[in-house]
Amino acid sequence: MCLATPAKIVGFNQDKILIEKDGATMEVSAFLLPKAKIGDWILYVNDLAIKKIDAEEAREILRLVESPRNKVKTELLSGKFKKIIEKAHQNDLNKGEIIYLLNSEGMEKDALLAEADITRRAFIKDFICIHGIIEFSNYCENDCAYCGLRSANGAIERYRMSIDEIKETAKQAAVEKGYKLLVLQSGEDNFYTDDMLVELIKQIKSVCRVFIFMSCGERGFECYKKMKNAGASGALLRFETSSQSLFTKIHPQGKNLENRIEHLRFLKELGYFITTGSLIGLPGQTIEDLADDILLIAPRAHMVSMGPFIPCDNTPMENCPAGDPEMNLKMIAVLRLLMPTARIPVTTALETLLGEDGRKRALAAGANALMMNLTPKKYRSLYKIYPGRFFDNDSLWQKYGLFKYEESYKMLEERMAKEIKRK
Ligand code: 5AD
Secondary structure, three states: OEEOEEEEEEEEEOOEEEEEEOOEEEEEEOOOOOOOOOOOEEEEEOOEEEEEEOHHHHHHHHHHHOOOOOOOOHHHOOHHHHHHHHHHHOOOOOHHHHHHHHOOOHHHHHHHHHHHHHHHHHHHOOOEEEEEEEEEEOOOOOOOOOOOOOOOOOOOOOOEOOHHHHHHHHHHHHHHHOOOEEEEEEOOOOOOOHHHHHHHHHHHHHHOOOEEEEEOOOOHHHHHHHHHHHOOOEEEOOOEOOOHHHHHHHOOOOOOHHHHHHHHHHHHHOOOEEEEOEEEOOOOOOHHHHHHHHHHHHHHOOEEOOEEOOOOOOOOOOOOOOOOHHHHHHHHHHHHHHOOOOEOEEOHHHHHHHHHHHHHHHHOOOOOEEEEEOOOHHHHOOOOOOOOOOOOOOHHHHHHHOOOOHHHHHHHHHHHHHHHHHO
16 A cells, blocks of 8 residues: 655664665664665665565666756746745745646755755655556446537447456455555446445445445445445545636536535545545646645645546547646645645656656655556456546555555544544
């Protein structure tokens, strides 16, 4: 679940291992590695040495996760910018100040991203959490103008996974690979009755220890209550945009923003770990709208999910330009400053637009989690919310980001409970 950091052993102090970190020596507990010796490379999480790795792999991980740590010359930044950053740390930004940060370019943009990176490190250390997503059905009863799964799109092949298939996929992820948090996502598909979803959650929970986050749209209070009672921990539901008029425009049939926000309200009341966010770069969306998105997310969410809009063929928005990934990075950074301990995963849409370096850049802008696609291969390309979705084999990330230790499950449980309590 949490990506550990590689380090080289430089000495021992009784039962502790000494490692070098940023030029200084640091002590970590050695009880999992009784035979380690000076010069070995290890992975550690917090102050616990987890396992030995070879030097080559350690360097490769460092290359993947190291952020550029831009040198920002603070004396060249404007007084206004510095004042706004100071206020952001006190969770006290007004809309105008958020707009200022979202408009930042050049040196001030670099400084914003660097500040978010430092904030992430200060509050949550070098943790990068790895979560999995299983997209279990691409049927959808809605007709959202941006989404390739919209019901009016007759050009995609539809699939539904059976309860057994979803359970097996989840079990394999948790038991064999060490995933601790799985998002189960689908279009709004009422083929799966409340009882079926409840059964699914119960079955998964009975075969493996894993946190389940449901992402199946507006299913109403009763359904979410039953799913929570069955063992679901979190819910992922984006509000897509805080602009009333834009929301109505892109959701042609019967959807409204109040209802979506009402859903988020009662999900929180039910004790869910709330994941929400918006689409960045919708046609007609203004910087004011994006600032409002931030103001909507910050007080509500425990985890943020936002990504750039990507035009999808066979939708009414197929010819619209894609959202700006650089704006997405700035949005992540502002939210990290406002929500220092929140979970902010790098979304696949952002990775799709930024390419190779996307993960690294988003992590260096304050994100702290990755979402791996665990949908069985035969369905993966059919879950086409937008084209050209980024996938990689994630071999190295998964190899080093997933642990089956009891401690890492407990750690996640404690962190989520703390985050829920905080809001
Ligand atoms: N581009 C980017 N994200 C999209 N989503 C749907 N369609 C697109 C698109 N064309 C996102 C929505 C939804 C999530 C599951 O996928 O924000 O909430």
